[in-house]
Amino acid sequence: MTTLTLALSKGRIFDETVPLLEAAGLAPLEDPERSRKLVIGTRNRNVALLIVRASDVPTYVEHGGEGLYQPLDLEIGRCRMVVATRRGFDWTGSVQRGGRVRVATKYVRIAREHFAAKGMHVDLIKLYGSMELAPLTGLADAIVDLVDTGNTLKANKLKAVEDILAVSSRLIVNPASLKLKRAALAPLIEALAKASARGGS
Ligand code: AMP
Numbered sequence: 001m002t003t004l005t006l007a008l009s010k011g012r013i014f015d016e017t018v019p020l021l022e023a024a025g026l027a028p029l030e031d032p033e034r035s036r037k038l039v040i041g042t043r044n045r046n047v048a049l050l051i052v053r054a055s056d057v058p059t060y061v062e063h064g065g066e067g068l069y070q071p072l073d074l075e076i077g078r079c080r081m082v083v084a085t086r087r088g089f090d091w092t093g094s095v096q097r098g099g100r101v102r103v104a105t106k107y108v109r110i111a112r113e114h115f116a117a118k119g120m121h122v123d124l125i126k127l128y129g130s131m132e133l134a135p136l137t138g139l140a141d142a143i144v145d146l147v148d149t150g151n152t153l154k155a156n157k158l159k160a161v162e163d164i165l166a167v168s169s170r171l172i173v174n175p176a177s178l179k180l181k182r183a184a185l186a187p188l189i190e191a192l193a194k195a196s197a198r199g200g201s
Pocket of ligand 1: 148150
């Protein structure tokens with residue numbers, strides 16, 4: 001029997017994924033927030049969950065293949081990627097003056113493409129977390145970060161000044177696995193697609 005491994009991160013995406021997994025017959029046997037195990041079984045004994053950092057998920061999935069196949073928008077983890085500054089900061093003026101602005105972010109590639117498309121010169125500063133601190137401490141003029149409710153920006157006296165893109169969580173698959181394990185993977189993708197469509201209706 002073919003075994004399948006799904007890589008997932010803890011936290012908000014995991015919480016939103018559980019109902020989809022349950023509907024697809026893949027309910028986790030343990031709660032990763034409580035268990036110290038990093039590999040967790042599911043109701044389907046041929047499918048296991050790997051608990052990793054969100055930013056490590058693509059690395060695990062791509063391992064042993066090349067590139068990533070993206071067959072399904074799960075329509076969870078919805079949020080926006082935005083540019084934000086301190087409330088009193090004159091972003092429009094800085095942009096119009098054409099001086100270099102310093103932008104701190106975890107999402108360097110998206111930020112670089114966004115500002116390049118606008119013809120803006122920015123100095124990008126790579127951070128790994130708590131980006132909201134960068135404008136407050138003077139490390140950067142702006143940040144590129146994910147915003148959901150806007151509460152984090154508000155609590156730190158920041159405001160969104162540009163919308164970059166709408167974000168949602170996708171199912172990604174190793175292309176080699178898709179070829180070799182298609183018989184096992186196709187029904188799983190189908191079940192998750194159905195569960196996701198039900199959730200959205
Ligand atoms: P909020 O206060 O609801 O606007 O959430 C903002 C904080 O949560 C920021 O630190 C974001 O990086 C993080 N965040 C918001 N939405 C998501 C998401 N869908 N996935 C991962 N992180 C998120």
